[in-house]
Each structure stands twice: as structure tokens, then as C-alpha cells.
Amino acid sequence: MKREKRVTTFIYLLILIISAVAVVMPLYMTILNSFKPYPEIAADITAFPIDFTWNNYIEAWTRLDFANSFKNTLIIAIFSNVGSVVFASMLGYWIVRHPNKFTNSVYFLIIAGMAIPFQGIMITYAKMIGLLNMGNHLMGVIVSNWVFSTPMSMFLTAGAVKSVPYEIEESARIDGCGPLKVYWQIVFPLIKGTIFTVACLNIIDYWNNYLMTQFILTKKDMRTIQIAMQSLFNEAFFAWDVALGAVSLSILPLFIFFIIAQKQVLDGVTAGAVKG
Incomplete structure (x- = not known):
């Protein structure tokens, strides 16, 4: 029995290591080569930098x-x-607490x-943006997001609200809380873990969004990081040294965000479990 458990543990550990390497290796290679001049990158992408450069x-x-x-993004x-x-969270809360046809x-x-791909409505949506005069405005991208x-x-928020006991809200209303106060002071803290998860999923989409942002923001001074990077790659396709530096710069803010957000998500889940 113990031998079978050790074998199972070894298999799980092996799968975990392989998965971690598959995820970390591209990031490692990108950062490693971003400090090397082009001749060193062309010679061996796995070697450590000989002529370390910024x-x-x-x-x-x-x-x-x-x-x-960066400012625009x-x-x-x-x-x-x-x-x-x-x-979205208030809409999910209202729908869950007011079930009817x-x-x-x-x-x-x-x-x-969620089942409709953006590419399927892209042309129609572009015309709508033009009619609303929201082209080349950051607000046009924000509203679209x-x-x-x-x-x-x-969807995620509604699922989290279903796990919050309704009796807590009834007690708050008896004490004189209105609908907005009940949501922001009672319900919202209890679903904070889900809210941070939603924020993390959204930030990935917003930060890496290229297609929609590209046809809304056409002026050079309105470019986001992803549009600027695509322009850089078009101008210097074989400048891999500069390209890798650009990729590293683009992922650094997102990397810092997730280091901070990870702790917040865990704290939110723990707080929600205790309060519930």
C-alpha cells in the first residue's frame, strides 16, 4: 500500500515538474536572451550572456x-x-436575488x-464605434471592454452570490441597510475572492488585447503596448535582441500585478470562508 502511494506521489510530482518547466521555460528563455546582443542570440539561445547588456x-x-x-494601457x-x-457584479447580484422569468x-x-467570437461582429462593431464617435478615444476601448x-x-459573480446566505442580508435590512449598502458592505466582502479572480482574468484580456484596440485606436500617440509591439515587429522583424527586450518590458507590469493579486485572492477566499 505504501509502495503504491509512493508511486502515485512520484507520478503526480513528475507531471507537476513537467508542467512547471513547460510554463516557465519560455519566460526564462525570453528574459535570458533579452540581455544578450543579437550575435549571441543567433549563436546559442540557451547560453548565458557573455556580453551582458541593457x-x-x-x-x-x-x-x-x-x-x-504604458500610460494608455x-x-x-x-x-x-x-x-x-x-x-457586472451588481448585475449578477441583482439577478440572483430577484429570480423571475x-x-x-x-x-x-x-x-x-460568451459564445459569440469578437471576429464575428468585428465589422459591425467597428461601424458602431464610428457612429458613436468613439474612435481614437481611450473611453471607446474602456466601454468596449x-x-x-x-x-x-x-457569470462568476452570480455563482459566488449564490453561496452567500440570504439570512445575512435580511438581518442587515432589518437594521436599516438599503440595497446598495447591503451589497457593498455585506455581500461584496464575502465574495471578495471571486471578485479578485474576475479582476485577474479581466486584466489579462485588457492588457493583451490587440484586435479590438487596434481598430479603435489608430493614432500613434494613442497606441497601447500591444499595438506598439506589433508596429515594432513590423519595422524590425529580425531585431530579436530589441524584440525580446520589448516583450520583457510588456510582461513586467503584469507580472508585478499577479504577485500582488495572488496574496489578495488568497486573503479574500480565507476571509469569505470565515465570515460565511
């Missing part, structure tokens, strides 16, 4: 206009996430939006 990052920062691109990511969390129909109609992230955000 020039790739300096060149990438300049050619990406990284400060401006950060504004879009923050306001898109805040709006998505507020609107209308809210059920609205729920399934919104959920159906609200629209397309609502189905998944609402």
Missing part, C-alpha cells in the same frame, strides 16, 4: 515609446476593470454572449 531594453523603451504606451486596464467589477431571460441572454467582459464577470 541596450536592448533602452532601445525597446525608445522605439516603443514605452512611457506613453494602464488607463484602459484600470478603468475597464473597475467598471467591469462594479457593473425576466431576470432569468436576461441572465441567459447575457451568458450567450465593459461590454465584452460582462458575460464572464457576471
Whole structure:
């Protein structure tokens, strides 16, 4: 019995190690080669840098206009996430706490939006953006993100609200809490773990979004990081040294965010379990 358990543990550990290597290796190779000049990259991508250099990052920062691109991307990511969390979570809460034919129909109609690929409505949506005069405005991308992230955000939030005992809300209402106060002071803290999960999923989409952002923001000074990177690759397809520096710069803010958010998600789940 003990031998079978050791074999099973070994197999699980082996699968875990292989999975970790498969995930970490591309990131490791990208960062490793971002500190090497092009001749060293061409010679051996697995070797450590001989002529360690920061020039790739300096060149990438300049050619990406990284400060401006980062500012645009950060504004879009923050306001898109805040709006998505507020609107979608409140919508999910209202639908769960007011079950009837209308809210059920609205729920399934919104959920159906997850099955529609953006490419299928891209041309129509581009015309709509033009009619609303929202082209080349960050707000156009932010509102679009609200629209397309609502189905998944609402779906996850609605599931979390179902796990919150309704008796807690009834007690709060007896004490004089209104609907908004009940949600933000009672329900929201109990589903904080799910909210942070929604925020993490959304931030990946917002930060890496290229297709929708590219046809809304066409001016050079409105570029996000992903649009600037695509432009850089088009201009210098074989400049892998600069390209790897650009990729490393683009993933660094997201990497820092997830280091911080991981602790917040775990704290939120623990707090929700204790309060529930």
C-alpha cells in the first residue's frame, strides 16, 4: 500500500515538474536572451550572456515609446476593470436575488454572449464605434471592454452570490441597510475572492488585447503596448535582441500585478470562508 502511494506521489510530482518547466521555460528563455546582443542570440539561445547588456531594453523603451504606451494601457486596464467589477457584479447580484422569468431571460441572454467570437461582429462593431464617435478615444476601448467582459464577470459573480446566505442580508435590512449598502458592505466582502479572480482574468484580456484596440485606436500617440509591439515587429522583424527586450518590458507590469493579486485572492477566499 505504501509502495503504491509512493508511486502515485512520484507520478503526480513528475507531471507537476513537467508542467512547471513547460510554463516557465519560455519566460526564462525570453528574459535570458533579452540581455544578450543579437550575435549571441543567433549563436546559442540557451547560453548565458557573455556580453551582458541593457541596450536592448533602452532601445525597446525608445522605439516603443514605452512611457506613453504604458500610460494608455494602464488607463484602459484600470478603468475597464473597475467598471467591469462594479457593473457586472451588481448585475449578477441583482439577478440572483430577484429570480423571475425576466431576470432569468436576461441572465441567459447575457451568458450567450460568451459564445459569440469578437471576429464575428468585428465589422459591425467597428461601424458602431464610428457612429458613436468613439474612435481614437481611450473611453471607446474602456466601454468596449465593459461590454465584452460582462458575460464572464457576471457569470462568476452570480455563482459566488449564490453561496452567500440570504439570512445575512435580511438581518442587515432589518437594521436599516438599503440595497446598495447591503451589497457593498455585506455581500461584496464575502465574495471578495471571486471578485479578485474576475479582476485577474479581466486584466489579462485588457492588457493583451490587440484586435479590438487596434481598430479603435489608430493614432500613434494613442497606441497601447500591444499595438506598439506589433508596429515594432513590423519595422524590425529580425531585431530579436530589441524584440525580446520589448516583450520583457510588456510582461513586467503584469507580472508585478499577479504577485500582488495572488496574496489578495488568497486573503479574500480565507476571509469569505470565515465570515460565511
